[in-house]
Amino acid sequence: MTPAVEQKKKGSKRPRKTNKEIKEEESVEDTGAKTEAGLVVAKAVRQMLKSLPNPYHVSADFLPELNKKVSEIVVEATQRAGSNNRKTLRATDI
Secondary structure (H helix, E strand, C coil), X not given: CCCCCCCXXXXXXXXXXXXXHHHHHHCECCCCCXXXXXXXXXXXXXXXXXXXXXXXXXXXXXXXXXXXXXXXXXXXXXXXXXXXXXXXXXXXXX
């Protein structure tokens, strides 16, 4: 008798998504932009906070809220630029 040969599954196995990740993918803001992509780079925020004289840490719920806030600012800036018949955002639009 020959030993049983294990069959390998084709393709790579992706890690399972958490419920939070699934909700973020499904949620769509009033702007129509998905929150999953994010505008803020988490690593850059963490590095900035660690470089302060009194280093801080970032909780799991901070970055999604920061992304929402940045998205709101960008949408408001686009509305202001649009009302001024411009398609270029300027610092004065913030």
